Amino acid sequence: MKRDTGQNRAITRKWKPATQAVRGGTWRSEQGETSEALFLNSGYCYDDAETVAARFAGEQQGMTYSRLQNPTVQMLEERIALMEGAEACRVQATGMAAMTTALLSALKTGDHVVGAKAAFGSCRWLLDSLLPRFGIETTVIDGRDNDAWEKAIRPNTKIFFFETPANPTMDIVDMRHVCSLAKAHGILTVVDNAFATPVLQRPLEFGADVVAYSATKLMDGQGRVLAGAVCGTEQWINDVLLPFQRNTGPNLSPFNAWVVLKGLETLELRAHRQSENALKVGKFVETRVERILHPGLPSHPQHNLAMSQMSATGPIFAFIVEGGRKQAMGLLNALELIDISNNIGDSRSLLTHPATTTHHNMGPEGRAEAGIEEGMLRLNVGLEDPDDIIADLDQALTAVGL
Numbered sequence: 001m002k003r004d005t006g007q008n009r010a011i012t013r014k015w016k017p018a019t020q021a022v023r024g025g026t027w028r029s030e031q032g033e034t035s036e037a038l039f040l041n042s043g044y045c046y047d048d049a050e051t052v053a054a055r056f057a058g059e060q061q062g063m064t065y066s067r068l069q070n071p072t073v074q075m076l077e078e079r080i081a082l083m084e085g086a087e088a089c090r091v092q093a094t095g096m097a098a099m100t101t102a103l104l105s106a107l108k109t110g111d112h113v114v115g116a117k118a119a120f121g122s123c124r125w126l127l128d129s130l131l132p133r134f135g136i137e138t139t140v141i142d143g144r145d146n147d148a149w150e151k152a153i154r155p156n157t158k159i160f161f162f163e164t165p166a167n168p169t170m171d172i173v174d175m176r177h178v179c180s181l182a183k184a185h186g187i188l189t190v191v192d193n194a195f196a197t198p199v200l201q202r203p204l205e206f207g208a209d210v211v212a213y214s215a216t217k218l219m220d221g222q223g224r225v226l227a228g229a230v231c232g233t234e235q236w237i238n239d240v241l242l243p244f245q246r247n248t249g250p251n252l253s254p255f256n257a258w259v260v261l262k263g264l265e266t267l268e269l270r271a272h273r274q275s276e277n278a279l280k281v282g283k284f285v286e287t288r289v290e291r292i293l294h295p296g297l298p299s300h301p302q303h304n305l306a307m308s309q310m311s312a313t314g315p316i317f318a319f320i321v322e323g324g325r326k327q328a329m330g331l332l333n334a335l336e337l338i339d340i341s342n343n344i345g346d347s348r349s350l351l352t353h354p355a356t357t358t359h360h361n362m363g364p365e366g367r368a369e370a371g372i373e374e375g376m377l378r379l380n381v382g383l384e385d386p387d388d389i390i391a392d393l394d395q396a397l398t399a400v401g402l
């Protein structure tokens, strides 16, 4: 039997996730290269005029222009779709390009969107500032409150938009409930799954319609490139997302797609190891600070819900120091190993103060509403030995009197 390189879905769908992550979507050129080839080209040449005419007419398969198709980009799209259990995927230049494309491609003036208030700062900006500018109404609710989702529904509600766990408060949305509520009202559910990735959580299994990513985070996982992805049904991707994406051009470069392909090969290992490390570090931090928001710890108010939706709770958690902004900043400045950095999903441990970085633009009132306190710090636990991370936090906490 001929070996399949990763293009035949009848075969690749049956592979286990770890196999899909390494081999899914691979397309080999006539050179028989082992690793995925990097096609750094914007255009394509044709043997004759009839061939290009047939491709533009949609009568013949084949590439025509890299805003529309590129072999390296397509390999990444196929691999993410397989890992997500989705029919189709398209990738974008950044996570925010993915969120913007997913929302704007599906909405028009007069529509209404309900979103969870705890969200990545720029996702909140889309809801609070961008969509209203085009006459799209938005309502922001507490995503943890199942009744609030139902109460916010209007006749013109088209989309529910949320992330879970949410940045940086680690709020969990009950996907079984919220997605089935949406289905009953003909509302499209768009889940930003950047914190979990398909390795730790597969929203489509809970009834979500569209899963969107910042692939900058765990998918690349090594702090190298920006990337985004949107997954959904073949019909939704082809009929709704693609006309918008192909004509507005938020495309991912082939080079960055290639880097993310390499990142996905180790995603399962990294996501699980970083989750284990984050639990170990979290248990230590819990003994030293006023409050910790870690969905993997029983002290998290939605711990059971998180464990029922996720296979592991990921590398990220937040904690609150009682001394507010001053003490939080003092702790950052006392670190010797962990970097002061607002990125997440990296193989390096990174600590940030959301109120002065990722959620600075929301202003004090917005932050208070979203539950982002002055003493809150958000930690991304990396692949270092957890004992070294704990030792660094131990000395930094001591340095600020904790």
Ligand SMILES: *Cc1c(COP(=O)(O)O)cnc(C)c1O
Pocket: 094, 095, 096, 097, 099, 120, 122, 123, 163, 167, 192, 194, 195, 213, 214, 215, 216, 217, 226, 227, 228, 344
């Ligand atoms: C980082 C992030 C984004 C934005 O992704 P970029 O790749 O930085 O554009 C969106 N949502 C969540 C939850 C994120 O963590």
